[in-house]
Amino acid sequence: MxxxxxxxxxxxxxxxxxxxxxxxxxxxxxxxxxxxxxxxxxxxxxVFGMCKSRNDxxxxxxxxxxxxxxxxxxxxxxxxHHPHMSLRYDDQVLGESITDREKREELRNNASNFFLWDDFVVYMKKLPRGREAREKMRMIFxxxxxxxxxxxxxxxxxxxxxxxxxxxxxxxxxxxxxxxxxxxxxxxxxxxxxx
CATH class of the missing domain: 3.40.109.10 (NADH Oxidase)
Structure with a gap:
């Protein structure tokens, strides 16, 4: 040192x-x-029954x-206390924490979105299809x-x-x-x- x-x-x-x-x-x-x-x-x-993770x-x-x-x-x-995370496939964001209350409510009103927690949305339509593609998904911390x-x-x-x-x-x-x-x-x- x-x-x-x-x-x-x-x-x-x-x-x-x-x-x-x-x-x-x-x-x-x-x-x-x-x-x-x-x-x-x-x-x-x-993790979370979805995919592997990467703790950046x-x-x-x-x-x-x-x-x-x-x-x-x-x-x-x-x-x-709550990790800042995103769900990704390559460079595409498939899920993320949303801190803006109005944006959360807007996303909640769309049936194609699924909330894992109060502030973490998964964009279901963006989720990759097929086993190989899903294996590349990562929950990023x-x-x-x-x-x-x-x-x-x-x-x-x-x-x-x-x-x-x-x-x-x-x-x-x-x-x-x-x-x-x-x-x-x-x-x-x-x-x-x-x-």
Whole structure:
């Protein structure tokens, strides 16, 4: 880390001071690789009875220069509790989160749309036909900006990701917190440091 020790300490202190942060740790390269491989295997599972997934938030966090794992008290740590997702086939959007209430109601009035949740619509007419095409569909978990690192001057290209259940268990094991309170969750913050 060399000349990056002081900026890294500033980042870690900022994260430790976040309400709901239980444990904070920079992941070693081997840990990042193990977590990436685990998440990649999890992505082969079918989610929501529809298709495989791709967790771009976790992927991007693990590809940054530094990745910090945080064990959090889920009910009080400030983070997006509902993932930002889209259902895709190649570059085509087949489903997405709709935050605009009027747009949601308009889409709800169209019988060819199906709402998985209150704000996630699937455009049924766009769904590909045929087994091969359906196997290419992916539920994409998009990266988010970590609010906790906004305004930290030494941080660049920060990204927030929420791991799978299996990734969560691995992070807790690495941080010696397995078997702890069910209210504890995990997240990853990836970032680069200015030189």
């Amino acid at each position: 060399g000349g990056k020790k002081e900026p890294m300490e500033r980042v870690l202190q900022t994260l430790r001071e976040c309400r709901g942060a239980v444990a904070v740790r920079v992941l070693a390269e081997e840990e990042k690789k193990a977590l990436f491989e685990l998440e990649r295997r999890v992505e082969d599972n079918i 938030g976790v992927r991007e966090a693990l590809q940054r220069e530094f990745t910090v794992a945080i064990v959090i008290q889920s009910s009080i740590f400030q983070y997006p 998009h990266p988010r900006e970590p609010l906790q690192l906004r305004g930290v001057p030494c941080v660049a290209n920060s990204v927030f990701g929420t791991p799978s259940t299996e990734g969560d268990a691995l992070i807790k094991r690495v941080m010696n917190l397995q078997g702890e309170d069910a209210q504890l969750g995990t997240c990853l913050l990836g970032f680069n440091l200015h030189r």
